[in-house]
Amino acid sequence: xxxxxxxxxxxxxxxxxxxxxxxxxxxxxxxxxxxxxxxxxxxxxxxxxxxxxxxxxxxxxxxxxxx
Numbered sequence: 001x002x003x004x005x006x007x008x009x010x011x012x013x014x015x016x017x018x019x020x021x022x023x024x025x026x027x028x029x030x031x032x033x034x035x036x037x038x039x040x041x042x043x044x045x046x047x048x049x050x051x052x053x054x055x056x057x058x059x060x061x062x063x064x065x066x067x
Contacts, residue, residue, distance in 0.1 A: 013047050 009044055013044065016048070
C-alpha cells in the first residue's frame with residue numbers, strides 16, 4: 001500500500017468519526033506500515049460497520065461510496 005492510498009483511507013475514516021476524530025486519527029497513525037492491504041481493508045470495514053451501527057451514517061452503501 002502506498003502513502004497516498006493510506007492517506008485517502010485515513011481521510012475517509014476521519015470524516016465519519018467527527019466526535020472521536022482525534023482518537024481515530026491517532027489509531028490510524030499507529031498502524032505499522034507493514035500491514036498488508038487485506039488487513040487494512042478489514043480494519044476499514046470494521047470502522048465503517050461501527051459508524052453505521054452508531055448511526056454516524058445512514059447505511060452501508062453510504063459508507064462504501066464515500067470519497
